[in-house]
Amino acid sequence: MKISILTLFPEMFYGPFDHSIVKIAKEKKLIEINFINIRNFGIGRHKVVDDTPYGGGAGMVMRIDVLEKAIKKASKKVTKQKIILLDARGRRFDQKKAIELSKLDHLVLIAGHYEGFDERVTSYVDDIISIGDYVLTGGEIPAMVIADTVARLIPDVIKEASRKLESFSPDSNFSSAVLEYPQYTKPRIYKGLKVPEILLSGDHKKIDEWRKEQAIKHTKKTRPDLFC
Ligand SMILES: C[S@@+](CC[C@H](N)C(=O)[O-])C[C@H]1O[C@@H](n2cnc3c(N)ncnc32)[C@H](O)[C@@H]1O
Known part of the structure; x- marks a missing residue:
């Protein structure tokens, strides 16, 4: 199985997936985890990925045009693929959902930042998942939680x-x-x-x-x- 994580901070993942069971699963080629830096699809010289919200309000919102390009880059031509947006407003993640995701060939997780995403990104995803009723600073830790939970359900990763x-x-x-x-x-x-x-x-x-x-x-x- 392959997991692709769309993130502005791929460095945050170096460590959690480089030890113990997930590390062994990667070495045995039972799982492949790769990162796509959303910043690479940013606008202009400064690679801008966000802008102010229409209608006003605090903070910045991640741009739909930038996100769409990153999603396209991650997408594979495989039948069993799901693109998941990580969002506190999503359906709550649980073991049942983890089992469902572990049967895929390709799982794409999109980690947000700032005030979140331009709502139109929901047209490009299959599901919206929250890891719990609280708000984190970004989607990287939720992506780690989901990837780790799914990884251990893949046959032969654990007994x-x-x-x-x-x-x-x-x-x-x-x-x-x-x-x-x-x-x-x-x-x-x-x-x-x-x-x-x-x-x-x-x-x-x-x-x-x-x-x-x-x-x-x-x-x-x-x-x-x-x-x-
Ligand atoms: C500071 S949060 C944005 C919170 C948003 N303004 C709200 O009120 O729901 C930034 C990003 O962190 C991620 N995030 C925060 N809490 C999360 C949760 N409980 N589950 C999944 N992702 C979460 C999402 O990707 C979100 O876009």
């Missing part, structure tokens, strides 16, 4: 078994997406805090049952909305 029972997994044998069960490792007792006895019993049927109970209990406590 299938690790994904099966994790939080929000549709394969978790529950009717609703639930959060992961609590996990423990050595030491067995730490400053009086003990690992639950059941996990030391060796009885895998009972351990599975306990984990399911705990997953439901934890989800009901912290995210009751997931059961609606």
Whole structure:
């Protein structure tokens, strides 16, 4: 799978994608991540990418003509491609959306800045996504969040078994997406805090049952909305 990120600050991505699982996935050619600098399509000698909003108001707005050229440059002639605008006003990103995006051949993410985009850019995109109900300074961190979440869902990036029972997994044998069960490792007792006895019993049927109970209990406590 290929992910293209349209950004004014490609340098912000050097680091997050150069370590750990994403780095290995890139080395194994399971994923390719490339950056298109929106500034390269800017107007005139100063490569201007923004202008003042019609009707007045604070801040600057990213220009449609500049964005269209950058989108055209990123677009590939593949059937399974989606162009996504990152915007606090978009549909909220979740694991279901990540699974859907992980099946694409080419995912294009557009990171905004300033006060956001000229609204007409929405004619050139397939979807508008927000990573949550808060406003960040730019779309680079949302692009990192989405690319990282999608990358680990690509076959062979991480072990299938690790994904099966994790939080929000549709394969978790529950009717609703639930959060992961609590996990423990050595030491067995730490400053009086003990690992639950059941996990030391060796009885895998009972351990599975306990984990399911705990997953439901934890989800009901912290995210009751997931059961609606
Ligand atoms: C300062 S924000 C613009 C906020 C905009 N004026 C508003 O009120 O929604 C600049 C850019 O950051 C990105 N951004 C900020 N918050 C985001 C979020 N929650 N999800 C996705 N992208 C976000 C978008 O690309 C946006 O164009």
